[in-house]
Amino acid sequence: xxxxxxxxxxxxxxxxxxxxxxxxxxxxxxxLTWNIEWFPKNGQATVGYVxxxxxxxxxxxxxxxxxxxxxxxxxxxxxxxxxEGYYESSWFAGLAYIYKPDVIEINDLxxxxxxxxxxxxxxxxxxxMDMNFMGENIIIINNHFKCCGDGYLDSDDSGDEETxxxxxxxxxxxYVDTNFQNENVIILGDLNxxxxxxxxxxxxxxxxxxxxxxxxxxxxxxxxxxxxxxxPTWPSHIDHxxxxxxxxxxxxxxxxxxxxxxxxxxxxxxxxxxxQNVSDHRPVALKLLFNEQLIAEYxxxxxxxxxxxxxxxxxxxTQFPNAVIGxxxxxxxxxxxxxxxxxxxxxxxxxxNNTVNEFSGEMISEVSISLSxxxxxxxxxxxxxxxxxxxxxxxxxxxxxxxxxDQVYQEAEVLLVGKGYWLKASSSGIIIVSx
Numbered sequence: 001x002x003x004x005x006x007x008x009x010x011x012x013x014x015x016x017x018x019x020x021x022x023x024x025x026x027x028x029x030x031x032l033t034w035n036i037e038w039f040p041k042n043g044q045a046t047v048g049y050v051x052x053x054x055x056x057x058x059x060x061x062x063x064x065x066x067x068x069x070x071x072x073x074x075x076x077x078x079x080x081x082x083x084e085g086y087y088e089s090s091w092f093a094g095l096a097y098i099y100k101p102d103v104i105e106i107n108d109l110x111x112x113x114x115x116x117x118x119x120x121x122x123x124x125x126x127x128x129m130d131m132n133f134m135g136e137n138i139i140i141i142n143n144h145f146k147c148c149g150d151g152y153l154d155s156d157d158s159g160d161e162e163t164x165x166x167x168x169x170x171x172x173x174x175y176v177d178t179n180f181q182n183e184n185v186i187i188l189g190d191l192n193x194x195x196x197x198x199x200x201x202x203x204x205x206x207x208x209x210x211x212x213x214x215x216x217x218x219x220x221x222x223x224x225x226x227x228x229x230x231x232p233t234w235p236s237h238i239d240h241x242x243x244x245x246x247x248x249x250x251x252x253x254x255x256x257x258x259x260x261x262x263x264x265x266x267x268x269x270x271x272x273x274x275x276q277n278v279s280d281h282r283p284v285a286l287k288l289l290f291n292e293q294l295i296a297e298y299x300x301x302x303x304x305x306x307x308x309x310x311x312x313x314x315x316x317x318t319q320f321p322n323a324v325i326g327x328x329x330x331x332x333x334x335x336x337x338x339x340x341x342x343x344x345x346x347x348x349x350x351x352x353n354n355t356v357n358e359f360s361g362e363m364i365s366e367v368s369i370s371l372s373x374x375x376x377x378x379x380x381x382x383x384x385x386x387x388x389x390x391x392x393x394x395x396x397x398x399x400x401x402x403x404x405x406d407q408v409y410q411e412a413e414v415l416l417v418g419k420g421y422w423l424k425a426s427s428s429g430i431i432i433v434s435x
Contacts (some may be wrong), residue, residue, distance in 0.1 A: 018049070018266050023285050024058035028255060029133050031140065032057065034283035035065040035190040040072050042277045047076045049278050053263060054080060054098065057279040059285060060133065062098040063142040065124075065190045070094075088127060094125040095142045095189075105132040112141075113171060120158065121146075121168035122305045126189075132237030136290050139180050141172065143189030152203045164192050165203040173207055173214070187242040190281065194236055195222040207242065217241045217251055217258045217286055218328050224401065228260050230282045232271060239284045246290065252312060253362045294359045294382060296418030298351050304405045305349045306379020307341040309361030314340045316347075322355040344369040344433070346377030346420025359418060366434040371396065371425040378423050380415030383435045387413055391432035398424045 006102035007323045024030045026136055040046035054062065067073050067087055072192040073096065077085035084305050086109055087096035095107070111125040118125070122145075129140040138428070145168055148160030157163060169191075176185050193203045207214050241258065243251060250256060261283045264274040294308055307319060316328040319341060327350035329335045338347065363382040371378075389400050401424035404412045412421055415433060 004419065012410060017050045017268065018056055018263070019060050021053060021261070021263065021266050022058070022288065023054035023259070024060065024259065025287070027289065029138070029286060029288045029290060030059035030137070030335070031061045031063065031064045031116075032243070032261070032283045032285040033065075033142070033190070033241060033406070035144070035189040035239065035279060035281035036067070037279040037281060038066050038068040039064075039068060040076075040368075041279060043072075044347060045081075045277050047072055051079050053081065053264060053278070057261065057283075057285070060100050061102055061129070061131070061140065062283075063097040063129075063140060063188055064098060065142070065144040067094045067096045071294050076355055086129075088125075093337060095124060095144060097127070097129055097140075099129075099131075103133060107137075112175060112348060118171070120354050121164050121171060126172065134290065134380070136184060137215075139176075139185045141170070141176075141185070141187045143168075143187065145190065145192040146194045147286050149193075151197070151201060153203060159163065162193070162201065162203055165191070169204050170206050173210070173238050177213075180244070182246065182433050183244070183245040184246045184287070186247070188240060188284075188286075190238060191240050194238060195219055195240065201226050206352075214244070215243050215248060215251070217243050218284055221258065221260055228262075230260050230265075230284050231280065233275070233280050235345075239281060241284055241286045243286075249312060249360075250288045252288050253291070253309070255288040255362070256285070258285065258288040261286050263267045271353050274418075291360045292363045292382060296357050296359070297350075297418070298355050298357060299407060300351055301407075302348055304346055304377070304422075305344055306346050306418060306420045307359070307365065308365055308382050308417045309359050310343065310379065311359070311361035314342070316341055316349065319359065320349060320351075320357055322351055322353070322357070323349045324352055331375070332372060333374070343367050343381075344379060346379045348377075348420075366432060368430055368432050370430055371423070371428060373427050375421050375426060377418050377420055378415075378433075380417065380433050381435060384417060385415045385433050385435065387415065389434075390415075391434060394427070394429040396425045396429045397431065398426060 039129050080336045082100050084101050085098045087094050107130040109129055111127050113122045124144045127142045134237045144165045146161050153162040154160040199205050218241050220365050228237045231241035264271040267274040328338045329348040330338050367381055369378050402412045403422045
């Protein structure tokens, strides 16, 4: 009896519920693909569960597959205060979007490949959402490919399931290559095939070969253990999110992420209860931190500069393409020529002409700077910071010893974005520049 009580208490302590689900943030763009299996699978119970799940995940856009009952879909949307919904039709389990109108501006919603020549590769016509998020234009293409097959691609058989998915994949690629060459594009949905088939039978091989322009953001999930796959019933990973190269840098940001959302871990009754009441698919969600673009002006000649963002390539000629080669210098008791920039450190750099420099990367809200006794070159973060707000717990900064340079030295009141500054310390130690 004692063992039973202990196990019961441990189970309750370790259990999670749907309120504990979490994915969205205020600073990132989130999109989720989810086959909700002939919604609503278990009637009103499904509506209640899906409503609770969407509210908890707090994502910006949901691309939905298999909406069977549009009346109950509308009922669910009415219960979601932060969201609006859109579907074209419920014919053969329709596609739909659910989105936050406060942060998502819809430019257009339409279907493509709708005519009879395309009914075989696209039994459900792809649905395009042209939208804006925080000034970024994004094209989303929601899909539900033909299911089933034997795992072998028979190009001589137009009715072969793998062949139909292969043709659909290439038609989507052609559509994006033709219409959205320089746009942020996300192709996603229940694509009903795996990414890890051998090249001869891989329905996505043409896309996988074009590594310069396309990336399956969920490839690591596909190559990982089955516990992270989107379709446990088989098991397999068949729900995918594909991005174009305009989003590669954003995907590499530390705050960006992609996950299979294992809702069944938060469901009382686990996978069996989730499958019975919601869906046989888990959603796959992508989170992107869009790179910020900051501008700083520099005068002809020598300037004090700094790197205000986290970037993939910190080479000074990448970040300052108008600088003179071989003129980046740091200071640590003596001047040293450098080739790469570090956040928090200031540098001398020479420009032949007045220049406006544009930085692109991930915002920095705080940086710790190690100081040596004496004079140091420092820089700030992605936003201006008042000198009086620099955190100096050791009291090592000499009062009135922070100077910027604009043809002449001037005592600084604010650390401006992209600028470098002299600072004198009474001893070695650490200061923190934070917003």
